[in-house]
Amino acid sequence: MTEDRMTEDRTSKGRWGRGQVLDAMRGSLTVSCQAYPGEPMRDPRTTAQVALSVVAGGAAAVRVQGLDDIAAVAAVVDVPVVGLWKDGADGVFITPTLRHALAVADAGAHVVALDGTRRPRPDGLTLAETVAGLREASDTLVMADCGSLDDALAAQDAGVDLLGTTLAGYTGERPKTDGPDLELVEAMVAACSLPVVVEGRVHTPAQAAAALACGAFSVCVGTAITHPTTLTSWFVSVTGSDR
Numbered sequence: 155m156t157e158d159r160m161t162e163d164r165t166s167k168g169r170w171g172r173g174q175v176l177d178a179m180r181g182s183l184t185v186s187c188q189a190y191p192g193e194p195m196r197d198p199r200t201t202a203q204v205a206l207s208v209v210a211g212g213a214a215a216v217r218v219q220g221l222d223d224i225a226a227v228a229a230v231v232d233v234p235v236v237g238l239w240k241d242g243a244d245g246v247f248i249t250p251t252l253r254h255a256l257a258v259a260d261a262g263a264h265v266v267a268l269d270g271t272r273r274p275r276p277d278g279l280t281l282a283e284t285v286a287g288l289r290e291a292s293d294t295l296v297m298a299d300c301g302s303l304d305d306a307l308a309a310q311d312a313g314v315d316l317l318g319t320t321l322a323g324y325t326g327e328r329p330k331t332d333g334p335d336l337e338l339v340e341a342m343v344a345a346c347s348l349p350v351v352v353e354g355r356v357h358t359p360a361q362a363a364a365a366l367a368c369g370a371f372s373v374c375v376g377t378a379i380t381h382p383t384t385l386t387s388w389f390v391s392v393t394g395s396d397r
C-alpha cells in the first residue's frame with residue numbers, strides 16, 4: 155500500500171456521517187476491543203480479528219484503543235469506530251490532550267473518546283478548548299468518558315456529543331460498583347440532554363438491558379466479551395488453578 159493510499163484509507167469515514175453514527179449506536183451494543191500492554195493479544199491484527207468477530211455477532215459499533223489498532227479496525231469493519239488513545243495508566247490518560255484527540259480522528263475513528271472529567275489536562279487546555287480544537291480539524295463525534303454527574307454536566311457544557319459512564323468508579327467520585335453504575339446512569343439521563351452511553355463493568359446481558367431500561371442511549375461492553383484473561387480468572391476464582 156502506498157503512503158497516499160494509506161492516508162486516504164486512514165482518514166476515510168466512508169458512509170458514516172455524524173447522524174449515521176448516532177443512528178447506529180442508538181439502543182445498540184458497542185463492543186470495546188482492547189488488549190493491554192504486554193498481553194499476548196496486543197497486536198493490531200488481532201484487534202481487527204476480534205472486531206470482525208464481534209461485528210459478526212451483532213455489535214453495532216466497536217471501541218478501539220491505539221492509533222495502529224484504530225486504523226487496522228477501521229479498514230476492515232463496516233460499523234462506526236469509537237477510538238481512543240490511552241497514554242499512561244492513571245490520572246488523565248484516555249486521549250488526554252488535543253494532540254492525542256487529533257491523532258485518533260486522523261487514524262480513522264468516527265467517534266473520539268476522551269477523558270471527560272473535570273481534572274486538569276496534561277496540555278493545560280480545558281475540555282471545551284480540546285473539543286473546539288478537534289472540531290476545527292475534523293467532523294468526528296466526541297464522547298466524554300465521565301466519572302460522575304458533575305463531570306457529565308461539565309462535559310455537556312464543553313460541547314461534546316456523547317456522555318459515557320466509562321470512568322465511574324475510577325476517579326474517586328463514585329464507588330466502584332460490581333456492575334454498571336446504574337444510579338449514575340439514572341442521574342445522567344435525568345439531568346443531561348445528551349445521549350448517555352453506559353460503559354464500565356457491564357458483565358451480563360441482564361445488566362445491559364437494565365442500563366437501557368434506565369434510559370441509556372447505548373451500551374458498551376469490553377471485558378465480558380473481549381478479554382479472555384479476565385474472563386478466565388472469573389472461572390478460576392471458583393475452580394482454583396493448578397499453576
Ligand SMILES: CC(=O)N[C@H](C=O)[C@@H](O)[C@H](O)[C@H](O)COP(=O)(O)O
Pocket residue numbers: 186188238320321324353354355356374375376377378
Ligand atoms: C477505566 C478504563 O480505563 N476503561 C477503558 C476504556 O476504554 C477500558 O479498559 C474498558 O475495558 C472499557 O471502558 C470497557 O469497560 P469494561 O471492560 O468494564 O466492560
